[in-house]
Amino acid sequence: MLHTALCDLVGIDVPVVQAGMSIFTSPALAAAVSNAGGLGSLGAWQRPVEQLRRDVAELSDSTEQPFALNHVVPDLDYIGFELTLEAAPAVVSFALDDAGELMKKAHDVGSLVMQQVTTVQQAEVAVDHGADIIVAQGAEAGGYGGSVATLALVPQVVDAVRPVPVLAAGGIADGRGVAAALVLGAAGVNLGTRFLASEESPVGHIWKRAILTSASETWVQLDFFNDLRPNPGALGYGTRVRALRTAFTDAWQQRRDEISADPTPALTELATAATEGKLEELVVVGGQSAGLIGELLPAADIVRMLESEAESILSNAPTLVV
Ligand SMILES: Cc1cc2nc3c(=O)[nH]c(=O)nc-3n(C[C@H](O)[C@H](O)[C@H](O)COP(=O)(O)O)c2cc1C
Numbered sequence: 533m534l535h536t537a538l539c540d541l542v543g544i545d546v547p548v549v550q551a552g553m554s555i556f557t558s559p560a561l562a563a564a565v566s567n568a569g570g571l572g573s574l575g576a577w578q579r580p581v582e583q584l585r586r587d588v589a590e591l592s593d594s595t596e597q598p599f600a601l602n603h604v605v606p607d608l609d610y611i612g613f614e615l616t617l618e619a620a621p622a623v624v625s626f627a628l629d630d631a632g633e634l635m636k637k638a639h640d641v642g643s644l645v646m647q648q649v650t651t652v653q654q655a656e657v658a659v660d661h662g663a664d665i666i667v668a669q670g671a672e673a674g675g676y677g678g679s680v681a682t683l684a685l686v687p688q689v690v691d692a693v694r695p696v697p698v699l700a701a702g703g704i705a706d707g708r709g710v711a712a713a714l715v716l717g718a719a720g721v722n723l724g725t726r727f728l729a730s731e732e733s734p735v736g737h738i739w740k741r742a743i744l745t746s747a748s749e750t751w752v753q754l755d756f757f758n759d760l761r762p763n764p765g766a767l768g769y770g771t772r773v774r775a776l777r778t779a780f781t782d783a784w785q786q787r788r789d790e791i792s793a794d795p796t797p798a799l800t801e802l803a804t805a806a807t808e809g810k811l812e813e814l815v816v817v818g819g820q821s822a823g824l825i826g827e828l829l830p831a832a833d834i835v836r837m838l839e840s841e842a843e844s845i846l847s848n849a850p851t852l853v854v
Pocket residue numbers: 551552553554556575577602603604625626627628648669672673674675676701702703704722723724725726728817818819820821
């Protein structure tokens with residue numbers, strides 16, 4: 533059995549967190565992960581407040597186990613955050629800027645605070661402000677990320693914030709990645725892309741198929757999206773989105789000057805695709821770990837697979853030392 537400080541702190545069996553990924557998470561996905569012994573997360577960002585209310589209620593009804601509610605700090609919906617405080621989940625997680633004063637509010641209702649960072653300095657600030665758990669997110673990650681790779685970032689963050697538990701995020705999709713993270717000193721992992729390609733994931737079939745079939749090198753960090761509409765982490769944490777190369781992204785990545793002068797044509801292309809239900813043909817967000825993912829699985833099977841593979845690797849590790 534894998535067991536780390538994260539398991540004791542949060543009250544979970546398996547040190548695997550399904551990342552809060554805005555509206556690309558659902559009560560069914562989060563509950564499946566929590567019921568399998570990991571920590572499921574529901575993303576609050578971009579979720580209309582009434583939907584968030586219903587989804588938090590559904591998640592609470594679907595699991596007796598701990599779960600996390602996730603917020604994006606620079607674009608916080610204060611009413612949604614109040615809802616989170618009322619729900620008082622085991623963990624309130626934050627990303628894309630330091631949660632600062634919000635951490636105290638979460639602590640006041642008895643929740644633990646998890647802060648995602650992309651540099652050592654951000655981790656130190658978060659811990660000064662009271663974060664209980666740090667997610668060190670490497671540049672391989674899907675979604676908005678920084679520039680330092682997971683392998684370099686995690687041990688530095690572990691050293692900087694010890695004894696605060698650190699989760700590794702970015703580029704992890706199997707038990708080898710989990711084992712490596714633990715060897716780097718992490719107390720667990722936070723996975724996004726792997727859980728997007730799960731049966732319970734609410735994203736569409738084009739998105740899931742892209743994760744199952746596209747090589748790691750086709751998932752790239754795209755600067756032009758910040759020219760188009762700066763992501764909420766662009767100013768503070770300096771993040772860029774990692775997504776699949778498509779005809780749309782290839783075309784506009786070459787035409788950043790045009791977008792800076794006038795973003796309307798690219799935004800119109802996106803709006804038209806959204807109206808026609810074809811947005812996934814233009815923009816598919818995910819990380820380099822997609823290259824490791826070949827099968828659509830129930831989320832509980834993913835948690836079990838990650839655990840059993842990591843256990844077996846770590847059990848055999850002593851044979852490497854002669
Ligand atoms: C589609 C997508 C949306 C995301 N949205 C959020 C978010 O709203 N809040 C957050 O804390 N992290 C978000 N993330 C980042 C994840 O928390 C996590 O760090 C990342 O997915 C880990 O890398 P991986 O995709 O290689 O597993 C998102 C990731 C993806 C792929």
